Amino acid sequence: MSEKIPVGISACLLGDKVRFDGGHKRCAFAAEQLAPYLRYEPSCPEMAIGLPTPRPALRLTEIAVGKTALCFSNGQGEPVTDEMQTYAEKRIAALHHLCGYIVCAKSPSCGMERVRVYQPDNNNNRKEGVGIFTRELMAQMPWLPVEEDGRLHDAALRENFVERVYTLHEFNQMWRGGLTPGKLMAFHSRYKLSLLAHSQPDYREMGRFVAAMADWSSLEAFAFEYRQRLMDLLKNLATRGNHTNVLMHVQGYFRPQLTSKQRQELAALIEHYRQGLQPLLVPIAMLKHYLSEYPEPYLQQQRYFEPYPEALRLRYGH
Structure with a gap:
């Protein structure tokens, strides 16, 4: 198994300055230790649907029981839920060759677990959401190893992934x-x-x-x-x-x-x-x-x- 393994990754984890604040969240384990063995296919779903950087932050907002919308945290503009869902469905349909995916923790687009879900009229929130892109990824490819950058600091989770x-x-x-x-x-x-x-x-x-x-x-x-x-x-x-x-x-x-x-x-x-x-x-x-x-x-x-x-x-x- 000498060939490089195809793995998807949130682009910000490789150091790409694609985050809402114009920065990145470079993950050293992914960008340095794993990189020699993997062929990364990076993407930033928020940039992919046409949002600029920097940009107003996005967040998941509860609009009905069990249903969330992807909204700008400043309350301005229309939700981009449909755009993100459409992009996710199309992008992931072409990713069935991947052998894993590393996503950005806490992101309303890419978070794997415990993403904040806000109430529509205030800042009350619960850490129980999943980013829209990653939710679709795990639905389409339930066998795929998916892990967050933060959890990769744990030795047992890192080895398991x-x-x-x-x-x-x-x-x-x-x-x-x-x-x-x-x-x-x-x-x-x-x-x-x-x-x-x-x-x-x-x-x-x-x-x-x-x-x-x-x-x-x-x-x-x-x-x-x-x-x-x-x-x-x-x-x-x-x-x-x-x-x-x-x-x-x-x-x-x-x-x-x-x-x-x-x-x-x-x-x-x-x-x-x-x-x-x-x-x-x-x-x-x-x-x-x-x-x-x-x-x-x-x-x-x-x-x-x-x-x-x-x-x-x-x-x-x-």
Whole structure:
């Protein structure tokens, strides 16, 4: 997976001066650390519908129960709700090749969650809205990994997003190469340990779903459903407990080859990780070392050991 992965992004997060105040909200993680691996497709929905910069700020205003309008915060001019919705529908229809999207937090256009929704006649507001563009994005492409710049400061959310992006990219590559039952089974097999780290119950349910692949009249329909289930499963943050179970499971493959002392050392590394005394990278590194010494075909194909480029250093801190 050496080619750059197509990911959408709010243009302001790359440093483009497109915000209402003429500024930007550059996200260093996206613009610097992820950039070498991704092919960004930036856009600013507000600029795209013809608004200038600088411009009066926009905000979501409640106009009926469960319905909002995109209005200028100074109360002047007509709402631009229809323009934004029309743009979003047309733009997103052409984005189904993307493997992820990074949006600007709190934006009435791009915010993913907790966007302020104002009352029409005062400044009373509730943090319960979704930006109009991102709402349409998640409606059209519910399988797509979407994350906000602010949430990417959280190590666990950051790793989860990147893993989902790389997983979807590999799935899309497989699909473009021509669907076959064998390819789908092989893909699922490569991700078994990864799925187990995210949710043991969902992992077992996914196994039953894949086992019934032949019952589907259309392989493409199965692939659509598999993709949705796959990405929903991976939204569950991988836990220390689940990782520990995976590590112990992998450890079992090497018991015949390792000496008693080596088994004890490996078990101690896994236990130290379980207790939070060291990052996941440490036991993973030891298991990869033994895998190179004692090759095991099933383990060698597992994406769990390198779900994304190691240079991103996402397993160093937890």
